[in-house]
Amino acid sequence: MTIQWFPGHMAKARREVTEQLKMVDCVFELLDARIPYSSRNPMIDEVIKDKPRVVLLNKMDMADPRETQKWMNHFEKQGIYPVMLDAKNGKNLDKVVKAAEHVTQEKFDRLAAKGLRPRAIRAMIVGIPNVGKSTLINRLAKKSIAKTGNTPGVTKKQQWIKVGKVLELLDTPGILWPKFEDQLVGKKLSLTGAIKDSIVHLDEVAIYGLEFVQQHDLATLNKHYNIDVTDDAPYIELFDAIGRSRGMKNKGGETDYESVVELIIREIRNAKFGRYTFDRVAELEQLTDDAE
Ligand code: GDP
Numbered sequence: 001m002t003i004q005w006f007p008g009h010m011a012k013a014r015r016e017v018t019e020q021l022k023m024v025d026c027v028f029e030l031l032d033a034r035i036p037y038s039s040r041n042p043m044i045d046e047v048i049k050d051k052p053r054v055v056l057l058n059k060m061d062m063a064d065p066r067e068t069q070k071w072m073n074h075f076e077k078q079g080i081y082p083v084m085l086d087a088k089n090g091k092n093l094d095k096v097v098k099a100a101e102h103v104t105q106e107k108f109d110r111l112a113a114k115g116l117r118p119r120a121i122r123a124m125i126v127g128i129p130n131v132g133k134s135t136l137i138n139r140l141a142k143k144s145i146a147k148t149g150n151t152p153g154v155t156k157k158q159q160w161i162k163v164g165k166v167l168e169l170l171d172t173p174g175i176l177w178p179k180f181e182d183q184l185v186g187k188k189l190s191l192t193g194a195i196k197d198s199i200v201h202l203d204e205v206a207i208y209g210l211e212f213v214q215q216h217d218l219a220t221l222n223k224h225y226n227i228d229v230t231d232d233a234p235y236i237e238l239f240d241a242i243g244r245s246r247g248m249k250n251k252g253g254e255t256d257y258e259s260v261v262e263l264i265i266r267e268i269r270n271a272k273f274g275r276y277t278f279d280r281v282a283e284l285e286q287l288t289d290d291a292e
Pocket of ligand 1: 061062088089127129131133134135136
């Protein structure tokens with residue numbers, strides 16, 4: 001479902017997450033491994049502050065494995081503990097629990113030194129919509145708890161879910177808003193299904209996605225659509241070629257661009273022909289270097 005974010009909603013979401021944070025020992029910040037920069041809430045550091053944190057790069061099954069590794073290294077360099085994850089298929093769930101143990105070790109050692117009895121680690125999941133929060137909660141709980149596509153601002157009684165012996169997870173994830181100031185970020189969010197509404201023009205999203213694949217994986221693109229375009233072909237040529245190949249034509253015999261746009265977005269969103277990472281560590285580090 002689509003959530004429209006207004007300043008009031010954002011303030012409320014932040015307040016709710018801040019309240020929930022008081023109850024936990026650590027936070028799982030859930031990101032989409034295809035866009036680890038673009039899928040971060042812009043105020044996440046201010047919200048989480050110095051609470052122990054684990055970054056979960058979810059949907060690794062749809063991201064470029066080499067790029068995911070680079071993102072893992074990037075977060076490690078920043079002193080953040082990362083885990084790559086496929087919540088849908090339950091891959092690396094054990095690493096999530098281990099990570100929570102690692103980042104809270106110091107706190108629990110301190111408590112033990114004071115003579116307090118050991119207890120389970122309390123954690124919560126935070127992230128923007130559609131990154132897989134509910135899927136992960138259900139996986140960890142081994143049953144269906146969080147409704148997928150839940151709404152911010154709908155309060156219900158919160159409960160703890162036991163995850164093995166060492167972890168207790170809040171059954172309600174913290175939902176924060178995505179970045180929206182940047183057009184390119186908007187296109188990436190749309191292309192990966194984090195936003196599905198008209199904040200961005202779908203034709204621009206399709207052009208961005210198609211040009212990305214043309215630059216990074218041309219042979220696969222040609223093979224998948226049974227076309228033969230070059231790496232410098234303008235996007236309109238790609239649209240026409242795909243339209244021809246898939247029989248997407250209007251009555252007048254012209255390319256049915258709307259259908260082609262819809263097809264491209266759907267297929268890239270679901271990683272139908274390749275695993276792509278749209279946020280590149282190298283580009284982010286370049287940006288940070290330039291700013292310094
Ligand atoms: P939430 O809004 O953050 O709670 O996101 P959901 O849990 O509702 O997930 C959004 C969509 O992403 C659903 O269609 C999930 O099946 C899908 N999804 C979640 N995790 C993964 C994953 O690791 N891999 C893939 N391929 N899909 C996932």
